[in-house]
Amino acid sequence: METLKNRxxxxxxxxxxxxxxxxxxxxxxxxxxxxxxxxxxxxxxxAGEEINKILTIEASGIAIAVCAAKFFGYPPVVxxxxxxxxxxxxxxxxxxxxxxxxGVVSTVKIAEKFLSSIDRILIIDDFLARGxxxxxxxxxxxxAGAAVVGIGAVIEKGFQGGGDRLRKxxxxxxxxxxxxxxxxxxxxxxx
Amino acid sequence: METLKNRxxxxxxxxxxxxxxxxxxxxxxxxxxxxxxxxxxxxxxxAGEEINKILTIEASGIAIAVCAAKFFGYPPVVxxxxxxxxxxxxxxxxxxxxxxxxGVVSTVKIAEKFLSSIDRILIIDDFLARGxxxxxxxxxxxxAGAAVVGIGAVIEKGFQGGGDRLRKxxxxxxxxxxxxxxxxxxxxxxx
Numbered sequence: 618m619e620t621l622k623n624r625x626x627x628x629x630x631x632x633x634x635x636x637x638x639x640x641x642x643x644x645x646x647x648x649x650x651x652x653x654x655x656x657x658x659x660x661x662x663x664a665g666e667e668i669n670k671i672l673t674i675e676a677s678g679i680a681i682a683v684c685a686a687k688f689f690g691y692p693p694v695v696x697x698x699x700x701x702x703x704x705x706x707x708x709x710x711x712x713x714x715x716x717x718x719x720g721v722v723s724t725v726k727i728a729e730k731f732l733s734s735i736d737r738i739l740i741i742d743d744f745l746a747r748g749x750x751x752x753x754x755x756x757x758x759x760x761a762g763a764a765v766v767g768i769g770a771v772i773e774k775g776f777q778g779g780g781d782r783l784r785k786x787x788x789x790x791x792x793x794x795x796x797x798x799x800x801x802x803x804x805x806x807x808x
Numbered sequence: 809m810e811t812l813k814n815r816x817x818x819x820x821x822x823x824x825x826x827x828x829x830x831x832x833x834x835x836x837x838x839x840x841x842x843x844x845x846x847x848x849x850x851x852x853x854x855a856g857e858e859i860n861k862i863l864t865i866e867a868s869g870i871a872i873a874v875c876a877a878k879f880f881g882y883p884p885v886v887x888x889x890x891x892x893x894x895x896x897x898x899x900x901x902x903x904x905x906x907x908x909x910x911g912v913v914s915t916v917k918i919a920e921k922f923l924s925s926i927d928r929i930l931i932i933d934d935f936l937a938r939g940x941x942x943x944x945x946x947x948x949x950x951x952a953g954a955a956v957v958g959i960g961a962v963i964e965k966g967f968q969g970g971g972d973r974l975r976k977x978x979x980x981x982x983x984x985x986x987x988x989x990x991x992x993x994x995x996x997x998x999x
Contacts, residue, residue, distance in 0.1 A: 649877035
């Protein structure tokens with residue numbers, strides 16, 4: 618998605634060789650109008666797929682998922698909650714995920730009543746790095762017997778391998794911008 | 809907002825005398841189409857006001873703020889982050905807020921670069937209970953010299969007094985449903 622790549626180049630901050638900060642439009646300040654363009658692009662990528670639920674994870678994923686919902690005919694959006702306490706909650710599906718940027722292991726959970734075996738799920742998130750959050754969301758969906766139709770990431774950090782690991786496991790992954798590497802403060806996209 | 813009140817009565821769960829759970833459309837599963845109706849209603853309530861930024865707080869506030877942005881001509885949406893560590897971060901405005909439902913004190917923070925003295929801010933959140941989060945967001949805006957034009961809450965728990973405390977301090981508060989009390993598992997709205 619060219620507009621996204623241009624935006625990342627113009628506003629993104631490369632920190633070291635592994636972190637990109639895009640908090641002027643995606644992770645802290647949100648450009649809602651641009652989120653709709655992103656949502657529409659996800660619809661194009663997954664056109665023709667039957668999707669009846671969008672799954673995401675708090676916090677930044679929520680804006681993207683809600684904007685995407687508009688283009689998918691408003692299926693319910695469910696956001697997984699992160700719980701650092703590690704305590705299992707009755708009535709919730711749980712899975713573990715380590716945040717690459719924060720270095721923290723969280724329990725990711727969704728109330729059982731919001732997932733079911735008839736669900737055909739699109740997972741949406743802002744970043745795809747090592748794939749920890751995406752694998753956790755897949756696990757939650759599959760614990761409920763739901764089908765994961767695909768995974769849509771706004772920015773994939775290709776060099777961290779999560780996208781490829783998900784693809785190898787048979788998941789369909791659509792990333793709107795794939796970063797090949799960060800070198801000398803410069804962001805290089807994969808063609 | 810009648811559709812909201814009906815939805816709260818149909819789907820809300822009263823827990824004890826003080827907690828209402830509306831996680832089927834607002835706090836865990838999100839009805840994105842309904843979030844747009846809510847956003848449009850906020851625009852009606854604040855029609856004629858000059859607003860150039862929408863402020864909210866993670867996580868549930870994000871969906872509402874992004875949907876509301878559409879009706880305000882897409883001003884930037886900034887969501888405050890909660891940090892349980894209590895560590896002050898350079899370059900951030902900080903304020904403290906206690907979550908009524910979770911009983912936890914968080915540091916609420918926004919990067920200084922996303923607030924400025926020319927901002928005319930609408931604060932949006934899902935619940936208004938004791939007003940801790942709203943006061944914290946007002947404080948962040950005011951630390952930057954910005955003007956708080958108003959506060960829009962989806963559900964105000966009137967019996968917890970936060971809305972009235974904010975009004976007494978001179979803030980304009982618009983709540984789309986005000987709950988007077990919860991008694992015997994029944995939710996009673998204020999007229």
